[in-house]
Amino acid sequence: LRRALPQLSEKIASYEQRVNTVKVNHEQIEREISSAIANLMEELKHREKALYTEAEVHMQSQLR
Numbered sequence: 001l002r003r004a005l006p007q008l009s010e011k012i013a014s015y016e017q018r019v020n021t022v023k024v025n026h027e028q029i030e031r032e033i034s035s036a037i038a039n040l041m042e043e044l045k046h047r048e049k050a051l052y053t054e055a056e057v058h059m060q061s062q063l064r
Helices: 005-063
Strands: none
Touching: none
């Protein structure tokens, strides 16, 4: 058991490192998703305003 302990410790450390890497990657992916969604929502808000303005202009031109 004492002879196997260093090898087991190495494997545990390697596993812990992989777990940490997966967690970091997961957090990065979540940040990227949030950022992409925020950008898309901002673009949609701008498009919404443009469409309302276009509708208003169209209505005004129809009333003249």
